[in-house]
Amino acid sequence: MTPQTQLEAALNGTVTPEMRRVAADEGLDAELLRRRVAAGRVVIPKNHARPTEIVRGIGEGLRVKINANLGTSKDLPEPEPELEKLATALEYGADAVMDLSTGGDLRRTRRLIIERSTVPVGTVPIYDAAVRAAGEKRKLIHLTPDELFEVIEEHGEDGVDFITVHCGVSRRAVELLQDSPRVAGVVSRGGAILTEWIVRNGAENPLLEQYDRLLEIARRYDMTLSLGDGLRPGCLADATDRPQIEELVTLGELARRAREAGVQVMIEGPGHVPLDQVATNVKVQKALCDGAPFYVLGPLVTDIAPGYDHIVGAIGGAVAALAGADFLCYVTPAEHICLPDTEHVKHGVIASRIAAHAADVARGLPGARERDDAMGRARCELDWEKQHELALDPETLADWRERRRPTDDRVCTMCSELCAIKGMRRALYGDPDEDDPGGEAQ
């Protein structure tokens, strides 16, 4: 007898310790949260093997969450740098991390990350399966469905909280893809592996064909399924096209089947999307997937800024979250260039945090603007210590201020004595502490 999933418990009317914890974190009524979990509008990704402390709720009415991708590659296979990145991601506020390792000892790296992470951990099992096949000098198209499900089972055993599975890359969607005038084809690794597998083997995607087998494993560990968008657009020109939306239709259907099987499920979304189509992508996902939590990658609203894709993704992410996206996968500055280093991870997490927070404020989430208001007050009072406390990255604030030190400690080197705040304080509050730059004369 395996324990109930969060979804099963919710459907049975049980408020779990995890629901209680998420409700407390979010300042919500636990019973209200339970109803949202039961409706499939909120997920709490937590493998049965993992402690209650790591949970985060993702979905309707909750704070927008952010994920940081970690993981080795064949060229950079050591786990240690990934653990350093994990620590940095947690320090700057990642709500979840994914181990996307494809180099070195994958299981060891995965277990280390799971052990050290204080937030939910996700993986993409097909990478693991592909790396094993390559290690045995077998082509990816000769991966067997059994191998794939064995790997998924192993990830469940290891305590993975959510897995990306590209179940929607169907033969039908791949046919549409082959007929489509896409500029950038397929850019998802899982999507590319499955597309090749389907095309060369002339068979249906095993994750779709044997979806019930997947659901059975996921239910047993309460691994949340993150239904991946393997055919997501890889450049602006390809956004919101037929292969993408065909896949999303399938994902909506699979989300319903997951819920019916007591398996928590969220949906992954693009990708590269022009700014004016970002909200549309969210609305169509919510409609097709009955309000399932939406986990977007970016979206990236231009393709011309390698080195700055964290900014590009923050623009898309903020707009997506305002439109209803629930979970933002960060993009680091290194995207499209190389595996990120620790500094890239830091910048990626902060950019996503900005996007998520801006959307929380704009969505009117109770209490979201409090920290902004406190910062506004601190600035108006020229209270630099308080500004330091409230900043997302206090070290950078302190460091830059120190490097360009003002003569007058109360102001900064932007305006020096011609500080707008000082002038305003004299004007509005008649503040005698604030000297006029004209000084004593007159």
Next chain:
Amino acid sequence: MTPQTQLEAALNGTVTPEMRRVAADEGLDAELLRRRVAAGRVVIPKNHARPTEIVRGIGEGLRVKINANLGTSKDLPEPEPELEKLATALEYGADAVMDLSTGGDLRRTRRLIIERSTVPVGTVPIYDAAVRAAGEKRKLIHLTPDELFEVIEEHGEDGVDFITVHCGVSRRAVELLQDSPRVAGVVSRGGAILTEWIVRNGAENPLLEQYDRLLEIARRYDMTLSLGDGLRPGCLADATDRPQIEELVTLGELARRAREAGVQVMIEGPGHVPLDQVATNVKVQKALCDGAPFYVLGPLVTDIAPGYDHIVGAIGGAVAALAGADFLCYVTPAEHICLPDTEHVKHGVIASRIAAHAADVARGLPGARERDDAMGRARCELDWEKQHELALDPETLADWRERRRPTDDRVCTMCSELCAIKGMRRALYGDPDEDDPGGEAQ
């Protein structure tokens, strides 16, 4: 007899060399552009003293433009670093720069910047006037209207292309401000100086009271007026309040008077604005100001990210531009901390370029997406040289790629041999050049 302003020429049916140049740059019909200039929906800021080569058009149907602020402060008064920043801003694509100097020899710095800038140069003359008063040990409230207008005249003589003038900080708006529950009061330097001046002297803003005198000077040099929003919100809590909108109502009225006097005019906007209010701010400006070009500072969609306000501003800027804003003032990472250095300027310009370009694409500007499409193709072809050519910052792409060099030159260290593009090329194009990571076996 002074030459005609661009607006006067347009109203007289003349297509000037400047209009022709802007039309060519934008791929537009020159006569169509002339009509937009005549309607006050496009400005071409160019002092009569400056060469035609520097022009940029700002407004309806044109590429979204970006401005980089430069300038010394009392703590960092040397002009040389500002000239270095100017070069960097131009290298990364600033369409205009503003010299906001308040330290050292202001006129020398201004003239150097004007001499070296290949794009329009703006200033805020009231800073200059305030610094002079402070230098003479006179309080800011003892600035005389004559002094202010003399400084404005001097900026015209020096060849300044556009000036920020906070004419809308009226007694009425200041009264509303005094009655308002603002968190952060006034954060505009010009706004703070004028607010104090009005409150302490019990008199009307001289830039408003003697607006015709201002128009006469502006017309003589064809200095475009950038009507400043001195009462813009300084934190999210203060956005879209009565003082802000009262000032905007006045600016709309003054814009009409400027156009009637043959003076080109644009309107400045916030500032700190929650994401859901950004589009509203643009729409209300366009309505109140009869479609005059809108020049926004950011907007910043959260207050909690000092060190990253270029990202915060890129989010707001992209959304504002999509809603119709025409000109984005960059925000550097150093905003709210210190005077920016050259690296900060580079990051500020690139962030704004991303925002402007994302909006151009989303607005469907003809040709805007071409570079994105070319990048998509280059990525799909694993053509790194082409990606390098197309990147906003090619050096960073080359540098990071070199630092984390892949074993296989065609891919990157993110995925190494498990490159999605390679798999996709095998799957969709049957590309024989793309090895399966499973290698030769089988």
